[in-house]
């Protein structure tokens with residue numbers, strides 16, 4: 001039997017500013033209930049220009065890395081779909097900013113919101129063969145659809161950092177997994193666009209179809225294992241999405257699985273589901289990190305969980321790739337999460353007016369030639385982008 005490998009530490013960074021979706025609804029002439037109930041979002045995290053994906057990721061990872069970790073990390077895997085460079089990997093900046101030992105390797109992974117899951121699996125395989133070593137897997141994204149677009153309320157930003165080790169103290173990742181790939185145009189972002197192109201309703205339909213396809217395959221290939229899953233966590237572009245997927249699965253014709261057992265499982269997953277959405281409702285879409293923000297939410301707020309429980313994690317990336325992976329909760333998961341620190345991180349945030357949010361949204365780098373200088377007076381926090389000069393990005397740290 002192979003040894004236990006998985007998530008030993010989790011770091012989370014959410015920008016300090018947010019928009020209240022009720023304010024947004026009023027500004028857009030929409031019934032607030034549509035955003036709060038129909039979509040299921042209360043707040044939307046808004047990054048400043050100086051909070052690019054490197055700054056977000058470095059702030060998430062810095063919280064969890066001890067001096068020993070910095071020496072024992074062999075790889076930095078950066079999952080993102082908000083990259084600003086087609087060549088140089090964002091992970092190289094992290095390696096430098098975090099002072100990780102020089103013989104580590106650094107690279108970036110892309111497949112829409114699914115990328116982080118591929119990174120975790122690659123990390124687990126590496127550590128399985130080298131149990132003394134560690135891998136840092138980081139996701140950071142800025143979800144942008146545009147002012148006044150139907151996707152606007154599903155924007156968000158932030159980063160999740162996971163330390164993958166042997167004998168993990170939060171979640172042991174299991175080898176069972178079911179993946180699927182389907183060439184689709186539900187959501188994509190060509191290099192010449194700074195906002196996503198999206199066929200919104202089609203994307204929600206495809207997400208549900210791929211969830212059902214994956215679940216039906218699990219019914220066929222490993223029904224005994226399926227029955228052990230205590231809670232189901234989803235990639236959450238908005239918090240109604242996972243519920244829609246569960247409802248679609250409930251309505252699907254399961255010919256390979258006992259219908260009573262299926263109904264009992266779904267009841268259990270639906271009862272736990274609200275706990276998986278608490279944090280995501282306050283942030284919006286993190287793209288690559290959303291599933292793992294939902295995992296943090298589940299671990300913090302689902303009181304019925306105990307160590308040894310099996311969690312299903314449904315990863316979805318438009319384009320499209322989906323995969324169901326599973327993990328087993330470890331005895332020290334709550335103390336390793338540092339829930340008080342996460343709560344304080346959310347409590348420190350301040351609300352923007354819609355006018356302030358729109359001004360920040362429009363403040364993009366005007367051209368590749370532009371030199372950005374962030375003065376010392378700006379409300380930076382932790383790592384931030386200080387300067388772009390001659391196409392080179394420079395970062396600084398504000399304690």
Ligand code: HMG
Nearest residue numbers: 031033034038039112113150151200201203204237317318
């Ligand atoms: P929309 O078309 O403006 O909204 O945008 P709608 O008309 O479909 O309404 C949404 C829900 O609100 C509906 O509920 C309405 O009934 C309800 P549902 O039928 O779906 O259960 N509603 C109300 N509820 C209460 N009171 C009211 C009221 N009015 C309406 N007064 C849409 C919705 C999701 C299309 C849009 O926000 C969008 O395009 N978002 C971006 C795309 C997205 O998030 N897709 C999700 C699946 S794809 C994915 O997850 C991948 C992704 O993360 C990217 C990646 O992989 O990189 C996006």
